[in-house]
Amino acid sequence: MRILLAEDDTLLGDGLRAGLRQLGFQVDWVRDGAAAERELASGVYAAGVLDLGLPLKDGLDVLQALRARKMTTPVLVLTARDAVPDRVRGLDLGADDYVVKPVDLHELGARLRALVRRSHGQPQESLRCGALVLDPAARLARLNEEAVGLSTREFDLLHALMLNAGRVMSREQLEQHLYSWGHEVDSNAIEVHIHHLRRKLQPALIQTVRGIGYAMARDGDGQAA
Amino acid sequence: MTPVRAPGSLQARLLALVLGLVAIVWLGAAVATWIDARHELDELLDGHLAQAAALLVVQQAGEGDDDGVADAPSLHKYAPRVAFQVFHEERLVMRSANAGATPMTSITRGFETVRLAGGEEWRVFATRGAKNDVQVVVGEQTASRNAILWAVLRSVLWPLFFALPLLALAAWWAVRRGLTPLRQLSRVLEQRRAQAVEPVVLDHAPLEMVPLLQALNHLFERIGGMVESERRFTADAAHELRTPIAAIRAQAQVAMGAGADEAQRQHALQATLAGCDRATRLVEQLLTLSRLEAAPAIHVTRLDLSALTRRVAAELAPAALARQQKLELEAPVRCEVAGDDMLLGVLVRNLLDNAMRYSPDGATIRIHVSLDDGATLLQMQDSGAGMSEAQMARLGERFYRVLGSDQPGSGLGWSIMRRIAQVHGAQVAVARSRALGGLAVTVRWPRTPAG
Numbered sequence: 001m002r003i004l005l006a007e008d009d010t011l012l013g014d015g016l017r018a019g020l021r022q023l024g025f026q027v028d029w030v031r032d033g034a035a036a037e038r039e040l041a042s043g044v045y046a047a048g049v050l051d052l053g054l055p056l057k058d059g060l061d062v063l064q065a066l067r068a069r070k071m072t073t074p075v076l077v078l079t080a081r082d083a084v085p086d087r088v089r090g091l092d093l094g095a096d097d098y099v100v101k102p103v104d105l106h107e108l109g110a111r112l113r114a115l116v117r118r119s120h121g122q123p124q125e126s127l128r129c130g131a132l133v134l135d136p137a138a139r140l141a142r143l144n145e146e147a148v149g150l151s152t153r154e155f156d157l158l159h160a161l162m163l164n165a166g167r168v169m170s171r172e173q174l175e176q177h178l179y180s181w182g183h184e185v186d187s188n189a190i191e192v193h194i195h196h197l198r199r200k201l202q203p204a205l206i207q208t209v210r211g212i213g214y215a216m217a218r219d220g221d222g223q224a225a
Numbered sequence: 226m227t228p229v230r231a232p233g234s235l236q237a238r239l240l241a242l243v244l245g246l247v248a249i250v251w252l253g254a255a256v257a258t259w260i261d262a263r264h265e266l267d268e269l270l271d272g273h274l275a276q277a278a279a280l281l282v283v284q285q286a287g288e289g290d291d292d293g294v295a296d297a298p299s300l301h302k303y304a305p306r307v308a309f310q311v312f313h314e315e316r317l318v319m320r321s322a323n324a325g326a327t328p329m330t331s332i333t334r335g336f337e338t339v340r341l342a343g344g345e346e347w348r349v350f351a352t353r354g355a356k357n358d359v360q361v362v363v364g365e366q367t368a369s370r371n372a373i374l375w376a377v378l379r380s381v382l383w384p385l386f387f388a389l390p391l392l393a394l395a396a397w398w399a400v401r402r403g404l405t406p407l408r409q410l411s412r413v414l415e416q417r418r419a420q421a422v423e424p425v426v427l428d429h430a431p432l433e434m435v436p437l438l439q440a441l442n443h444l445f446e447r448i449g450g451m452v453e454s455e456r457r458f459t460a461d462a463a464h465e466l467r468t469p470i471a472a473i474r475a476q477a478q479v480a481m482g483a484g485a486d487e488a489q490r491q492h493a494l495q496a497t498l499a500g501c502d503r504a505t506r507l508v509e510q511l512l513t514l515s516r517l518e519a520a521p522a523i524h525v526t527r528l529d530l531s532a533l534t535r536r537v538a539a540e541l542a543p544a545a546l547a548r549q550q551k552l553e554l555e556a557p558v559r560c561e562v563a564g565d566d567m568l569l570g571v572l573v574r575n576l577l578d579n580a581m582r583y584s585p586d587g588a589t590i591r592i593h594v595s596l597d598d599g600a601t602l603l604q605m606q607d608s609g610a611g612m613s614e615a616q617m618a619r620l621g622e623r624f625y626r627v628l629g630s631d632q633p634g635s636g637l638g639w640s641i642m643r644r645i646a647q648v649h650g651a652q653v654a655v656a657r658s659r660a661l662g663g664l665a666v667t668v669r670w671p672r673t674p675a676g
Contacts, residue, residue, distance in 0.1 A: 009469075009472060011472035011473075011476065011499060011500050011503065012469075012471050014476070015472050015474075015493065015500075016475050018476075018489065018492075019478050019479045022482040022483070080465070080467035080471075081464065082464075082467075100467070101467040101470070102467060102474040102475070104474070104478070105474075105482075106478075
């Protein structure tokens, strides 16, 4: 899951980036409001963590500009401004969550997962596709109740496909979901990961749409977990 | 008014003053009446005495010799208080019933006040007939004169006796009514919330109270400003502390979650410590600033700014050397300023520290202390990146940090420097350095009267 972190404080930004990475997020870090707006507008991020007191452009202005452009990327506002009117204003201007510093990393991770889940219309934390169950919080995949050992990239790829179940994801889209800045992406990396996933899971779970990309079936059996 | 005097009620004071003055004036009038009445009465009664004596002389001269002593009858209740004697050739020929045989006075002509055998005081008038053989003495008890005087005085004083309580009541009512705006003000002030800073408005405030109200409202305004700045300061401080604390927490959690990644754990732990240092520095600077804002306890001496700058530069020189920064100090003459040695040390250190911190390795930093037409100048220039106009304008705003510097500044250094300069009556100007291209900061102490 690729997250944009907009925070101007060096120590805090560094800590949040490292902490979110430990939790399995792909994190890109920008330090000013203009960059935050530019990056969030690209649409490649599953969610954004936005500080409000940003240089060049205030976080709330960034938020307002994004929503004015009909960008629906979930944004979690992380700020020192704790007054109720500030929170109300932030949420009214389009924030999906409002967290006051300091924040627990695990809580931040959980909130981001919840935001992403909801933005994809998923009511539950674990994702399901037939016999396959994915638990993003525990970063665990189960097939027929048995844990499947997946690498970080494989898990992220599966997560992206399951979040967007029923939709065809292009190779570029999947790459953008998987890789934060500074990672060299081999041209056939996605194919390789798909190949591994098919080998570890049921081959039929991931369908190839020739010339366009990959897709997974939306879980249609309606059984609750 | 002396400070030890007990603060009495204004109303009681006004009342006492008014009534006291009325009483004094009235008594003065009574005394004047007394003196005047007594004078007039004396003249009138003395005139009567003289008139009576003259009548007796004329009458005696007309009558023949008569061996017996005629006693005049008493015809009026006041008669015992008046008396007369008529002598003919030193022999008593006629007298009033209450007069003795011996002459009431030894003088032969004129007025005299005498005390007779009976103990009473008498006013007597003696005169002689034209042929020098008739001696007439008429007298009148002074007590009767005093009785008349007292009656006059009573008629003056009686009204005062009755009028004073009435006057007191009227004055009390008038004073009380006159002081209504004061009571109204005190009621308004009593009902105010302690935090209220809006101006006090009185309907129909009398002219005399307008300066008081204005002074009060100015005071409220100043207090309001102080309270607001205090509140903003506390809020800002609390907010600013959240970020380093958030950083410490995040980094500590990263260290805990680093697992086998020892390098990451070390990095996160280092960052945790750096976060603590920054929070500490922030707290220290907040305290410095709040002390400066509250009541700057300045210990002013005359000190040499050149020597002070030299001392601070020597302290910071090793840090500059470590980054290959070139420190140039030009302080050729003794430049005396009046100031607090410690605070000015902080000012110069902060200025130099900022210049070093925000200039790259190998940069040049030039410090210049000089006299300019009586004013003392401290200039600090660097060859760093400098600042845009917008950034310069925001310098000194609390917690404002220049973007893109990884230096752990609190954003308070400038606020502190400006405040120190302010309490020393010095001005701070920021511009682009013409000589070095970076930032030029000038602190200017205006010319001070010699001594």
